């Protein structure tokens with residue numbers, strides 16, 4: 187048992203180092219293609235600031251536990267940094283650093299007036315009480331309060347953090363600041379200044395990318411055969427939207443297995459039966475594995491679960507014509523090359539999953555204005571932003587003869603590289 191656990195954690199350490207290395211490799215390639223000198227890469231390969239904090243918390247049993255947290259601010263040449271805070275036992279400084287770079291790229295891709303930031307606390311929220319989680323969230327805000335703020339760095343939800351945690355953090359910041367400051371954080375409950383459409387924004391953004399990709403390959407969403415890996419927040423909303431658009435969802439999965447029906451699954455029933463962790467396959471017999479799911483005969487494959495799912499080992503067996511990455515980092519660099527060489531259209535994570543940060547930006551704008559938009563207005567604005575970004579990146583990939591991932595990185599780095607140059611930083 188112990189040996190397995192050690193092997194697992196060193197694998198996850200390696201994966202995180204790989205995320206940082208592969209992110210830097212593509213950033214370098216993108217800057218080279220755009221003709222920027224090495225000094226721009228030297229600036230952008232790391233976060234400008236990385237804060238490490240220690241947060242002592244009185245636990246329910248009376249003992250004190252000291253948690254470690256991070257906040258990274260990658261580049262604020264364009265505007266304040268922005269990005270989620272994750273609570274997870276495997277959080278590392280390297281991972282937070284890489285994810286902050288990704289947030290900069292996403293903001294550049296959807297043309298938001300932000301740079302990228304990210305935060306994380308090493309903890310397991312599944313083993314903590316509500317009171318302990320509240321103390322930790324408030325303690326984290328006290329520890330980083332001088333470093334963040336609505337015009338400096340704006341946090342948001344991420345893995346294992348939600349609107350309740352955002353509400354506690356906003357309340358703590360407002361107490362420190364001595365006035366109500368909803369623009370400090372996004373992903374809040376609607377009654378505290380959250381935006382309509384925030385919860386389903388990532389899946390809406392992925393759906394828009396799928397529709398645009400299908401147009402490029404000349405087929406209709408209605409009747410298209412779709413496979414979605416993961417049935418959590420992103421995957422379940424996505425299956426719902428695609429089902430409503432007339433697509434045939436022929437496969438879905440969770441951490442425990444996968445379901446397949448070539449005639450189309452009963453999506454409404456699955457949505458009704460899934461639990462809050464996105465688990466549903468445990469209710470069924472005759473499930474298949476996640477590996478089998480990825481290799482199913484279908485038109486569109488959407489990895490919406492975890493990283494490193496499509497690798498050099500299975501990329502040659504993927505049958506889908508279009509792969510749209512809703513998850514962060516589901517495809518390795520080797521697999522990206524194999525899929526591209528096979529003529530597949532791969533829509534990268536930094537574009538496909540940028541609906542969340544786009545609606546977070548809308549939330550921040552609404553907080554600044556004190557004027558709130560109805561859901562239709564949020565959706566209309568999101569559609570315009572993502573359609574334009576998809577088109578720009580597709581056009582870049584065609585004219586510069588590069589895959590969509592490199593094209594997205596080229597679009598993503600350009601604005602912060604330009605802003606850094608105008609400011610005289612490089």
Ligand code: NAD
Pocket residue numbers: 388415416417418419420421439440441442463464465476490491492493512513514539542
């Ligand atoms: P979630 O925790 O709500 O759901 C994750 C789903 O993946 C669950 O169904 C879980 O059972 C399944 N899963 C976990 N491990 C798995 C494994 N090894 N194999 C197959 N399935 C597995 O998470 P989410 O919010 O839906 O996020 C999913 C992905 O999308 C993540 O990579 C996340 O970073 C990315 N993403 C999400 C958002 C968002 O707003 N939710 C925004 C941007 C990116």
